[in-house]
Amino acid sequence: MADAEAQAEELAAIEAIYPDYFHLIEVNKVSLRFDDKIRLDVLFPPDYPSQSPPKYTLSCPQLLMGQRNRLSSQLDESYLENIGCPILFVWIGVVTEFLQEIEQEPADSSFDSPPESIEGGSLTAAPEDTVVDRSTDECPPIHTGEIFLDRKSTFQAHIARVNSREEVQRVLTELKRNNKIARATHNMYAYRVRTEKDGQMFQMDDCEDDGEHGASPKMMQILRSMKANGLIVVVTRWYGGIHLGPDRFRHINNLTREIVTQHPDCWFSD
Numbered sequence: 001m002a003d004a005e006a007q008a009e010e011l012a013a014i015e016a017i018y019p020d021y022f023h024l025i026e027v028n029k030v031s032l033r034f035d036d037k038i039r040l041d042v043l044f045p046p047d048y049p050s051q052s053p054p055k056y057t058l059s060c061p062q063l064l065m066g067q068r069n070r071l072s073s074q075l076d077e078s079y080l081e082n083i084g085c086p087i088l089f090v091w092i093g094v095v096t097e098f099l100q101e102i103e104q105e106p107a108d109s110s111f112d113s114p115p116e117s118i119e120g121g122s123l124t125a126a127p128e129d130t131v132v133d134r135s136t137d138e139c140p141p142i143h144t145g146e147i148f149l150d151r152k153s154t155f156q157a158h159i160a161r162v163n164s165r166e167e168v169q170r171v172l173t174e175l176k177r178n179n180k181i182a183r184a185t186h187n188m189y190a191y192r193v194r195t196e197k198d199g200q201m202f203q204m205d206d207c208e209d210d211g212e213h214g215a216s217p218k219m220m221q222i223l224r225s226m227k228a229n230g231l232i233v234v235v236t237r238w239y240g241g242i243h244l245g246p247d248r249f250r251h252i253n254n255l256t257r258e259i260v261t262q263h264p265d266c267w268f269s270d
Contacts, residue, residue: 115222152240157255190219191232231267
């Protein structure tokens, strides 16, 4: 079935089964509204669902940031578990179950203040304005980029501002709290940190292939060529069973460059 036909059938089914949630904005864009708590605007690219993921904007002004991050992660994970299939039914189930869960949660002052919205390129895990100062014991805010698909392999980049190796480790640990990321085939990364010790400044650059031999030095080369410092970039790959050859390095490099360009607040220039 052609993607356009699959999209039309999916929207018609959602409208028939969930009329209270469904609001058609354009022929390829729909808004799913869950009372006044959550609004999920979804845009279908031409090659959804066979190739590309849908793009979404998640508006949830009543949710705390920790709750919002959890919901966004659940939406992303559910798509990765259903690549190539219509996803709206699954996402409706994710959101409704999530709302039921948070009704049972006690108020938690450890969460950040509520964000206005998340505007995603495709699947996102953090809004544009989450880079804020944190205490040294907390994980820096992590921004997650768009999912990229090629021959059943899935790639996704993450970026965070870091000031020490300890913060680098906190970012890696936090990412792997996501079971999907923890089970990925590769989580390659590169970081650049400038720190002070005994009154002197030291530059600490390091990278890790995580089994994708030769990938992370190329990531490091990009960070240096962009003069990007005080950051870590992680690129996650889920292998799809088809060898990509040198194309995999091109994808990793492109995602590294894109996420650094898209998040200038996560780094400073050399």
